[in-house]
Amino acid sequence: MTAPARLTVRAIRAVAVExxxxxxxxxxxxxxxxxxxxxxxxETEEGVTGRAYLFCYVPAAxxxxxxxLAEIExxxxxxxxxxxxxxKKLTRRFTLIGVQGVVRMAMAAFxxxxxxxxxxxxxxxxxxxxxxTPRPVRAYNSNGxxxxxxxxxxDEAEELLEDGFEGVKLRLGYPTLAEDxxxxxxxxxxxxxxxxxxxxYNQALSxxxxxxxxxxxxxxxxxxxxxxxxxxxxxxxxxxxxxLSTPVQIGExxxxxxxxxxxxxxxxxxLVMPDLERIGGVTGWQRAAALAAARGIEMSTHxxxxxxxxxxxxxxxxxxxxxxxxxAPILARPLRVVDGMAIPSEGPGNGxxxxxxxxxxxxxx
Numbered sequence: 001m002t003a004p005a006r007l008t009v010r011a012i013r014a015v016a017v018e019x020x021x022x023x024x025x026x027x028x029x030x031x032x033x034x035x036x037x038x039x040x041x042x043e044t045e046e047g048v049t050g051r052a053y054l055f056c057y058v059p060a061a062x063x064x065x066x067x068x069l070a071e072i073e074x075x076x077x078x079x080x081x082x083x084x085x086x087x088k089k090l091t092r093r094f095t096l097i098g099v100q101g102v103v104r105m106a107m108a109a110f111x112x113x114x115x116x117x118x119x120x121x122x123x124x125x126x127x128x129x130x131x132x133t134p135r136p137v138r139a140y141n142s143n144g145x146x147x148x149x150x151x152x153x154x155d156e157a158e159e160l161l162e163d164g165f166e167g168v169k170l171r172l173g174y175p176t177l178a179e180d181x182x183x184x185x186x187x188x189x190x191x192x193x194x195x196x197x198x199x200x201y202n203q204a205l206s207x208x209x210x211x212x213x214x215x216x217x218x219x220x221x222x223x224x225x226x227x228x229x230x231x232x233x234x235x236x237x238x239x240x241x242x243x244l245s246t247p248v249q250i251g252e253x254x255x256x257x258x259x260x261x262x263x264x265x266x267x268x269x270x271l272v273m274p275d276l277e278r279i280g281g282v283t284g285w286q287r288a289a290a291l292a293a294a295r296g297i298e299m300s301t302h303x304x305x306x307x308x309x310x311x312x313x314x315x316x317x318x319x320x321x322x323x324x325x326x327x328a329p330i331l332a333r334p335l336r337v338v339d340g341m342a343i344p345s346e347g348p349g350n351g352x353x354x355x356x357x358x359x360x361x362x363x364x365x
Contacts, residue, residue, distance in 0.1 A: 005121030016062035026146025050117025111281025140167030173204035
């Protein structure tokens with residue numbers, strides 16, 4: 001790992017945007033048509049700016065996270081940009097309210113921006129700063145494929161494979177098992193046998209329902225069964241992992257590395273996919289990657305493909321990158337995908353830079 005640069009926190013700016021999605025994300029919980037994002041700039045006294053963004057899930061959360069970021073600015077202004085030290089300082093600052101929810105998301109964005117600034121200051125891609133080498137990473141297309149009519153589902157699956165993707169994610173949780181099976185087969189028929197199909201229930205089922213549907217899906221050759229039940233029911237998830245032949249995938253809701261430790265101790269899954277804004281930014285990701293390596297469990301990413309493509313380069317058990325294009329319209333240089341491989345940015349930092357014209361267009365009131 002390259003020696004860190006000496007930078008000093010000057011200010012944090014946060015701008016909320018709502019970006020229309022090219023494909024509606026119809027999950028068992030909601031239909032999402034626009035991505036509420038919070039763009040975060042960390043300005044340093046030395047003139048280097050580090051960047052990050054958050055997916056806020058609902059627009060109202062953006063203002064709450066921005067307010068926490070303002071408190072982070074007050075707590076760290078004048079401090080050296082040293083991510084591990086700053087994480088500890090902020091953990092103490094927020095002990096009484098807890099490093100959860102919007103507090104955790106704000107801290108994660110600040111952490112990502114800190115690491116970006118450090119990488120820019122030494123003129124290296126983030127992956128190189130962390131001790132790895134930027135390289136193309138295998139990606140699956142997670143745009144769309146929500147709950148919809150079967151003909152439209154098949155058409156969308158074909159569209160999502162246009163950039164050479166060898167995997168796609170399908171959302172399930174139709175009213176009946178028969179509809180779930182029909183959706184898998186519609187996508188498989190159009191995509192072909194060489195394409196991996198990941199399925200995501202978005203926590204829609206009870207344990208009993210997940211066992212019934214999971215046993216039926218075992219015969220369909222899917223790549224993994226993602227969050228079929230409540231995300232923190234590790235005992236129930238462990239039962240699914242024991243009794244189903246399809247790998248059980250969880251992790252996007254792990255709360256920092258401690259949540260992942262609890263899940264793995266309970267043998268709650270076969271695969272993990274931490275989320276950058278919930279696992280604790282780059283600092284949290286490194287801890288999670290070390291834990292996955294120690295347990296010998298394959299680790300994929302959840303959202304944030306621009307930064308995550310760098311992090312997989314330093315993840316010993318790297319598996320799949322989840323590709324979504326939600327931030328692409330507001331980025332000056334969107335992440336490239338070539339033959340199903342995500343190409344991490346080669347310039348200094350994590351590759352994030354804003355398209356200011358688009359930011360102004362999509363800015364929330």
